[in-house]
Amino acid sequence: MFLKQYIKDVWGAMKSLATGMKRTGYYFTHHKEIITEQYPDNRDTLVLPERFKGEVVMIHDENNEHACTGCTACELACPNATIKIITKFDVDAETGKKKKAIDTFVYHLELCTMCNLCVEACPTGAIKMAQTFEHSVFDRSKLTKTLNQPGSKIREGVE
Ligand code: SF4
Numbered sequence: 001m002f003l004k005q006y007i008k009d010v011w012g013a014m015k016s017l018a019t020g021m022k023r024t025g026y027y028f029t030h031h032k033e034i035i036t037e038q039y040p041d042n043r044d045t046l047v048l049p050e051r052f053k054g055e056v057v058m059i060h061d062e063n064n065e066h067a068c069t070g071c072t073a074c075e076l077a078c079p080n081a082t083i084k085i086i087t088k089f090d091v092d093a094e095t096g097k098k099k100k101a102i103d104t105f106v107y108h109l110e111l112c113t114m115c116n117l118c119v120e121a122c123p124t125g126a127i128k129m130a131q132t133f134e135h136s137v138f139d140r141s142k143l144t145k146t147l148n149q150p151g152s153k154i155r156e157g158v159e
């Protein structure tokens with residue numbers, strides 16, 4: 001009885017192996033039908049879906065200027081406290097008047113659900129969702145980012 005069951009199991013395993021090898025052999029000769037992406041080998045040719053969202057970034061132009069006024073609308077719109085806007089007051093050189101400005105845009109990538117609500121809430125289009133997705137780090141603190149670049153300032157005319 002034991003021997004009969006053993007032979008049956010071996011036969012089943014061989015049959016299963018042959019089925020798998022048949023499928024492997026098929027794709028070996030039909031490359032165009034393979035839909036599995038060989039990541040990370042395909043990094044250079046990887047095409048992400050248009051709506052894929054990887055992280056929030058602040059848009060800076062070639063003059064290192066952005067459109068963030070520090071209004072905190074994005075912070076208020078975020079459902080899970082991913083954003084913290086720290087503001088400061090800049091003094092206008094001509095008028096001497098103080099004006100609120102962004103000091104640090106703190107973004108906790110590890111908390112972000114990529115819901116896009118902050119981007120939709122921003123009245124000046126200062127932030128957007130980027131498609132970068134390779135966010136693995138050994139140190140969790142590296143996921144806390146400052147989105148305004150060092151030395152950047154608000155673009156003239158943005159209120
Ligand atoms: S995408 Fe959503 S979760 Fe992420 S920072 Fe914006 S509002 Fe918050």
Ligand code: SF4
Pocket residue numbers: 067068069070071072073074075085121122123124125126127
């Ligand atoms: S990114 Fe937009 S919504 Fe957020 S503080 Fe700056 S201007 Fe306001």
